[in-house]
Amino acid sequence: MKNGAILKNPKLLFCGLLALTLCGCRPHDFPQYAANDREFAYVANAGSGTVSIYDVVNVRLDRELAVGVNPTAVVASPTRDEVYVLNTGDGKSAGSLAVLDTVKNAVAALIPLDRQPVSLDVAPDGATAYIANAGSNTVSVIDLVHRQETARIGAGEQPSAARIASDGKTIVVANRGGNSVSVIDATSKHLRASFAGCPGAGDVVILHDASKAFVACSGGHQVMAIALARAAHPATAQSSATPAQPDRLESLLDVGHAPVHLALKPDGGEIFSSNQQANTVSEIYNSTDEVGDTFTIGDGPVRSIVSADNSRIYVANGNSQYVTVYSIDDGKRQGSVHVGDSPSAMAFSNAGHLLFVTDQRSNDVAVIRTATRSIFTVLPAGKTPTAIAVKSYKLP
DSSP states (O other): OOHHHHHHHHHHHHHHHHHHHHTTTTTTOOOOOTTTTTEEEEEETTTTTEEEETTTTTTTTEEEEEESSSSSEEEEEESSSEEEEEEOSSSSSSOOOEEETTTEEEEEEEOOOOOSSSEEOOOTTEEEEEEETTTTTTTEEETTTTEEEEEEOSSSSSSEEEEEOOOSSSSEEEEETTTTEEEEEEETTTTEEEEOOOOTTTEEETTTTSSSEEETTTTTTTEEEEEEBOOOOOOSSSOOOOOOOOOEEHHHHHHHOOOOEEEEOOOOOEEEEEETTTEEEEEEETTTTEEEEEEOOSSSSSEEEEEETSSSEEEETTTTTTTEEEETTTEEEEEEEOOOSSEEEEEETTTTSEEEEEEETEEEEEEEETTTTTEEEEEEEOEEEEEEEEEEEOOO
């Protein structure tokens, strides 16, 4: 068809202009998914005993599964097409661990646990899970391959978090009721060291090289830094000999009141402490144990997450309806995104183009477009969504 014919036909002209407009607005920052790509976000709904499953590729609710009583944590396997959901229970019965098959998006197994399990972590090889049982002062060791509990390790009073180091050798446990931190040898399953003086010990972060752990003392205003034990190494042509080192308390860092969450940058350089009652976030330099800066961020920050390129931190302000964006390189706030009521847990899509935010009081999940730092959509969830994990895989 000649150009003159198009100009003489208003309908054709309108369609052509519309096509050009749509092409100009195409979201180039969205990834191109192959036909066999699958990616889902899994949200634990504590109030409804379910997990909401979201199709990340098409940005929609896929389904909702019943998993158990009071699901409060969810972790994706690093090696298997599985997601694990921790059911804390109602205080009258023991908890459980639901194993979700992410290809079928169905419950594949339910593993019984001890009383009031509240924290879940999975070893880097995907074979073992470690669960802090606040109701029995223990840590459960779960064989995820055979789907059974293999050991229970004594911890301090009311453990609230148990984390496994990247080398699989050390478990660090925060004991909220005991105001202490336990360091456990993962091989022998014996207590290696214990450190008092951490009021309301809560979240735990272990550095990528397994050299140091940081624990949020949520009942106070400090973060505890612990140098983890290392074996002696003889001298080589490239390095001098290093002596053995036991676990030791390195420092107590002043941040803000009620540090409830610690976010480690992907490059391992800094940790960001969300100080809920101070309405601030503190930047901690891992190598020197120094607090570089503490900045006002929003009303009741409860969770933060750092972008994969280490440039921005997103902070969920639990007493509001906002997620605040902060530029790490510039040291400046870049604005806030209006989400649902009481944002808490967050997770990026694998490509980083979307940020999923659970909103506990409005019972929904806000989806933020990271390129524009604006709301993309809001999706329905179950009652009291509290935790989220993202898992991707390829169909054969």
